[in-house]
Amino acid sequence: MKNKVHVPPIKIQGIKTKLVPWISENVEITENTRWVEPFLGSGVVGFNVARKNALFADSNPHTIAFYNQLKDKKITSSIVKQFLYEEGKILSEKGQEYYNYVRARFNEEQNPIDFLFLNRSCFNGMIRFNRKFKFNVPYGHKPQRFAQAYITKIVNQIKYLELAFEQNNWEFKCQSFEDTIKEANTDDFIYCDPPYIGRHVDYYDSWDEENELRLHELLINSEAKFMLSTWDNNEYRKNEYLDTVWKNCYKLNKEHFYHLGAKESNRKPMIEALITNYKITEKQIVERQPKSQYIQMDLFTTIEKKSTQHCV
Numbered sequence: 001m002k003n004k005v006h007v008p009p010i011k012i013q014g015i016k017t018k019l020v021p022w023i024s025e026n027v028e029i030t031e032n033t034r035w036v037e038p039f040l041g042s043g044v045v046g047f048n049v050a051r052k053n054a055l056f057a058d059s060n061p062h063t064i065a066f067y068n069q070l071k072d073k074k075i076t077s078s079i080v081k082q083f084l085y086e087e088g089k090i091l092s093e094k095g096q097e098y099y100n101y102v103r104a105r106f107n108e109e110q111n112p113i114d115f116l117f118l119n120r121s122c123f124n125g126m127i128r129f130n131r132k133f134k135f136n137v138p139y140g141h142k143p144q145r146f147a148q149a150y151i152t153k154i155v156n157q158i159k160y161l162e163l164a165f166e167q168n169n170w171e172f173k174c175q176s177f178e179d180t181i182k183e184a185n186t187d188d189f190i191y192c193d194p195p196y197i198g199r200h201v202d203y204y205d206s207w208d209e210e211n212e213l214r215l216h217e218l219l220i221n222s223e224a225k226f227m228l229s230t231w232d233n234n235e236y237r238k239n240e241y242l243d244t245v246w247k248n249c250y251k252l253n254k255e256h257f258y259h260l261g262a263k264e265s266n267r268k269p270m271i272e273a274l275i276t277n278y279k280i281t282e283k284q285i286v287e288r289q290p291k292s293q294y295i296q297m298d299l300f301t302t303i304e305k306k307s308t309q310h311c312v
């Protein structure tokens, strides 16, 4: 990965932008490894870490359709620039009424460029669909959202991908994680960032124990190397699945802060985890733990701490 993390044009809750360097320095890939990512989301991880060959997949048809149209040049940076300029102008005059109009148009026609417009002007850059497959995120209440500087920012994000899609052999598929993992070969590297268990906020993005067990079974039985991103613990809770379902894997931890709202006082710590089926040989590893023991992180530590474990 180059030093700069390139942010993609699509936003999603749980986007891993800040964790990309950490993930990147701990994957085990060569220039020839195919990157297989069953839970693409915004694409921020794969678009920064994957090499020449990649299979990117997600159950959400709209993110995949957007990236496929970009790849096929049906959507280009100049089309986006013009579109956001024109639509943004109407949004600045009509506000919520126009946002609702575009949302209804998208739910009727499912045009990926409308999806981009909504994703960048809705509340908190969320992606959420109801049971009837309708996008239902409310307006972000920023009528001047598509000011010139913001359009330029989005257009530059698209330009980066235009170049990347031209230079690489990156494939996009809308399919379940089961199908994607089954497509992985021995020499591929699988990176997984599934939804958090029990969130159930989105039709395309629900996750339960059955999914977690199925994901584990598929990854353990795959001959490819894999890395799973998940959470370990926060001030209140611990991810119990790490001590049960994933106990036979290697684990690396890092503290990460996320924001609830805009206030600095709402900056909350979270211990993130990377679970792998290979021993991470990264130089910053602090220590290896004895077999069968999980590291019990102090819930209130504020240090940037990394650790690995291996249980058998």
Ligand SMILES: C[S@@+](CC[C@H](N)C(=O)[O-])C[C@H]1O[C@@H](n2cnc3c(N)ncnc32)[C@H](O)[C@@H]1O
Residues within 6 Å of the ligand: 012, 013, 014, 015, 016, 017, 038, 039, 040, 041, 042, 043, 044, 045, 057, 058, 059, 060, 175, 176, 177, 178, 193, 194, 195, 196, 204, 205, 206
């Ligand atoms: C936590 S997000 C991934 C975020 C991504 N790593 C990023 O940084 O933008 C999880 C993704 O998994 C997708 N997903 C949920 N259930 C899925 C399933 N059964 N098969 C494939 N993808 C699924 C969701 O649509 C969502 O995009």
